[in-house]
Amino acid sequence: MLKSYKYRINPTDKQKEQLERTFGCARYVFNYYLDRKDKLYKEEQKTLSKIDCNNHLNRELKEQYKWLKEVDKFALTNSIFNLHTAYNNFFRNVKQGKANVGFPNFKSKHSNHCSYTTNYTNNNIEVGFAENKIKLPKLKWIKAKVHRSFNGVIKSATISKNASGRYYVSILVDTEIEYLPQVDKNIGIDLGISDFLIDSDGNKILNPKNLYNYERKLSRMQRKLSKKQPGSKNRRKMRIKVARLHEKISDTRNDFLHKLSSQIINENQVIISEDLNVRGMVRNKNLAKAISDVSWSEFTRQLEYKAKWYGRTYTKIDRFFPSSQLCSICGYKNTEVKKLSIREWTCHNCGNHHDRDINASRNILQEGLRRIS
Ligand SMILES: [Zn+2]
Known part of the structure; x- marks a missing residue:
């Protein structure tokens, strides 16, 4: 490998x-x-x-x-x-x-x-x-x-x-592949904006706090840079400052993504996520969304190759699967949950109360396991 x-x-x-x-x-x-x-x-x-x-x-x-x-x-x-x-x-x-x-x-x-x-x-x-x-x-x-x-x-x-x-x-x-010892645990993951990752165990993982601040600082610096005179010493100095901050952002992000993907691969045998239409999403102008898009595609890429390195199974399920709308306990479909503003809901059929994203990641896990077997 x-x-x-x-x-x-x-x-x-x-x-x-x-x-x-x-x-x-x-x-x-x-x-x-x-x-x-x-x-x-x-x-x-x-x-x-x-x-x-x-x-x-x-x-x-x-x-x-x-x-x-x-x-x-x-x-x-x-x-x-x-x-x-x-x-x-x-x-x-x-x-x-x-x-x-x-x-x-x-x-x-x-x-x-x-x-x-x-x-x-x-x-x-x-x-x-x-x-x-x-x-x-x-x-x-x-x-x-x-x-x-x-x-x-x-x-x-x-x-x-x-x-x-x-x-x-x-x-x-x-290098030789070093398979990790098999484990019994499987996990479903949902990727979001305010929480970077929500898993089927009920964990919610936030984006690194400083990342968003750095991004805002970057856009301020880029505005300043554009006002500097082309070819001037000040512009060159500013350009290097901007480049350094870019590197800091990507280092911070990569460090976070690597730690998280390694942890997930270590602890689980089968990992399932949604297949995100990243190309479609990158067009979005919203800053927070744009940051997430880059991270999501890099994160799923890491899960994919680390699963291969260490002998784990990683699968994506297509984004047309209605992971948010199904009740992960009884399978009832609640189309009202289509609305993104609904963060929690109660199943009309079995009465279980759900956190939108945790329920979605549980459905992703179940659907993924069903397709594998
Ligand atoms: Zn139900």
């Missing part, structure tokens, strides 16, 4: 120079072959495979531009491979009638996010767990914050620089 481990690195100035050079060359190669493929197709209706491009890179382009030889060769080859993946995604989406992935774009020099990927061969990538350092091709050892260890075979490493100028390495590792 492939797992990735991301670490922050602190390169020296010299290492930074080499990183920037590699980002630049990887971007150059990507743009060069995007342009070449495009022209060749338009003028002669010919296509270039990734192998064609890579051979051309090694035999001709590197001879023409010797500076391409100064950087990690895998970074350039992977750049070509990424270009082809972008092409394939585009054509697959066209075939399937989806419009959400566009034609590959040229990579801009002025983009705030840069990255390249390198492959493992002959110990060219190593992690010093005790020494807090990581070895990468053409860079040697870089100081790092190695907060997690792993067992397995390193496949590749992706080096990136984010908008506030911090560097990270994400190491892809082939």
Whole structure:
């Protein structure tokens, strides 16, 4: 099973120079072959495979531009491979009638996010767990914050620089699956806005408190940024401040989501949630809703892969299942509960009193278990 481990690195100035050079060359190669493929197709209706491009890179382009030889060769080859993946995604989406992935774009020099990927061969990538350092091709050892260890075979490493100028390495590792011991407990979960998660055991989990404050602070800062003069020193300073806050928000959110998804996977054998139509919801302008949307899709993604890692079962049930309207005790359907304002209700049939969301998560659990068996 492939797992990735991301670490922050602190390169020296010299290492930074080499990183920037590699980002630049990887971007150059990507743009060069995007342009070449495009022209060749338009003028002669010919296509270039990734192998064609890579051979051309090694035999001709590197001879023409010797500076391409100064950087990690895998970074350039992977750049070509990424270009082809972008092409394939585009054509697959066209075939399937989806419009959400566009034609590959040229990579801009002025983009705030840069990255390249390198492959493992002959110990060219190593992690010093005790020494807090990581070895990468053409860079040697870089100081790092190695907060997690792993067992397995390193496949590749992706080096990136984010908008506030911090560097990270994400190491892809082939590891053995470590199944957790089986447990008897199963759980149904409902995802909400005021409560992030409501489960069939009756627990309600709030969103982290500081998240909403950070979001408000962010929109204030973004307004300020837009008033600063383009190209000015103040604008650049403000842009970095905004980027740092963005990172703080995503760190806070990810930390919360990871802890919660791990806990749920640890404690339960079968986990059921609703399949949320996230794409439809992201269009919503409401701030609190927008935050939740991002978290929900990331959270269900985590449940999905962690269930695979640890040998649990995770299933989604379609959103047309009326989880809120059914009585989880007797199955009676109360269509009045369609109204979102009804937070509690009493079943006309069996007389049980329900909390709207807890009842929904119990129905999600029952329906999920029924479909599995
Ligand atoms: Zn009932």
